[in-house]
Amino acid sequence: MTQQHSPDLLIRNDREAAIAGRAERLAASFAKRAPQHDREGSFPFANFAELKEAGYLKLTIPLAFGGEEASLYEFVLSQDRLARGDGSTALAVGWHLGQLMQLRLSRLWPEKLFEKLCEEVVSEGALFNHYASERATGSPTRGGKPETKAVRVNGGWLLSGRKTYSTLSPIASAFTVSATLEGEDVVGEFLVRRSPAVTVEETWDTLGMRATGSHDLLLNEVFVPDEETVFAGGAPRKPKQPDEAGALLHVPACYIGIAYAARDFAIDFARNHKPNSIGKPIAELPHIERQIGEMEAKLIAARGYLYFVADRWDRSPDQREALKPELGLAKHIATNGAIDVVDRAMRIVGGAGLAKSLPLERMYRDVRAGLHNPPMDDAVIQTLALRALQGE
Structure with missing residues (x-):
């Protein structure tokens, strides 16, 4: 017997109802697979194929770049519904959507680079996240400097290091990483693409949220061209908003x-x-x-x-x-x-x-x-x- 609900007063208009309805339909599908992924600690690739097909991955992308430009309220509403089916999937895709929303609001990136990333999400279903945590530094919110190093080379940078808690690592096709510039007390940020120089070490074996794919990410002299370098010294970076x-x-x-x-x-x-x-x-x-x-x-x-x-x-x-x-x-x-x-x-x-x-x-x-x-x-x-x- 299924629990019946009265209308949710937190849904205030037709757009919000549509956003919530899509998340609820996805959640019902994900709930069927959640026990297996939890038991195995495996990544729910099928869930992300459904998210892509439903257009969920572009929820927070600007309208101008083909997204839905969800408000914060709509974002919360959608994630609340999605997590009722599978918490791991909801948390993992939440980081993708949250990072895109932050970039939409802050405009910290060069505009052309941000537009290019958004187009990849909209047209290809690309998954994106930001990886800053490391074993030695702990949470970046505590102020630790990354041990990942960026070495200047002709036309760009070579990055080497290990990132932890790398949610979406089995599927993310693009991600930013923080790295300390060699010879300087400066932390840069770089857009990294999946390549043979990027490997995933499956270290995520936890009590809960077992299917987020938050493994260790290893970078072995990954080349990042200047045009995909978000910040690496030089001109002062725009302040966070x-x-x-x-x-x-x-x-x-x-x-x-x-x-x-x-x-x-x-x-x-x-x-x-x-x-x-x-x-x-x-x-x-x-x-x-x-x-x-x-x-x-x-x-x-x-x-x-x-x-x-x-x-x-x-x-x-x-x-x-x-x-x-x-x-x-x-x-x-x-x-x-x-x-x-x-x-x-x-x-x-x-x-x-x-x-x-x-x-x-x-x-x-x-x-x-x-x-x-x-x-x-x-x-x-x-x-x-x-x-x-x-x-x-």
Whole structure:
């Protein structure tokens, strides 16, 4: 028996309904393959073929370059729905779409280079990401300098090094990497194409989000021509814009989607599970009703704040710098709220929820990965504390 829903009040117009509907159809297909990919830790190539066919890969590309130019609210709405089928696929494609949205807003790249990348996504279904993390430096948000080196040669640069947490590495045809320029205390950024000098070492074997393909990426004297060098010293780089941070809301949207799917599963289970010891569905037991109510309250609050911040960000371009703490808080509330919702779903279902034959235990593992996606909880809380202490 499938859980029936009342109309979602967060869908406000026909365009949003179409975006949500497409994501829901894709999610239903992905859900069928998710158990196998989770079990094997394999990459869902078939899912990405469907994403390409559905036009999903161009969701955040500018209209002028053939994309849909989704707002942040629409991006969140779509990723929320997609993650209900398979969290790994949603998170992985979210990085592709998020990077493209950041570039659309910041215009940090040379315009012709950005247009060329967008055309490749629209016409060929190219997948793109940015790889900065390394074993020695940890998260680039903590300020570590990359050990990947860029050596100047005639007409471009040779890059050598290893990147970790390289989501989409089995399928990405183009990606940017950060590298320290040899002999200088300067970090450059380079657009790298798939070639024999780029190899993937399959190191991704994790508790959750097992199908994101976040393996190690090895660069062995990869040549990057000057025309595909994003930044490598010389003229000062354009400063980052406050717009860029908004795209990261795809991360909490993914975990909210997982929580929503867990909620649906638990409620459906409670309505239909009738132990002979009580002779009625467990949904009618007071302690189960209480768990469902607590789960619902947490999900409504976390999801509502996430969408509120996305909508405010869209409507107030002049306030985006001031909204940065709210973006972090939305991730903090949504991710921790999602963990709580899935935990309660497990309590409702009971021991059956541990079974590999049911999707709930996978959701329970996947949702915990949100704690390790940026921005981190400690950084969010510290930012809020400093703002309060400064009287803002």
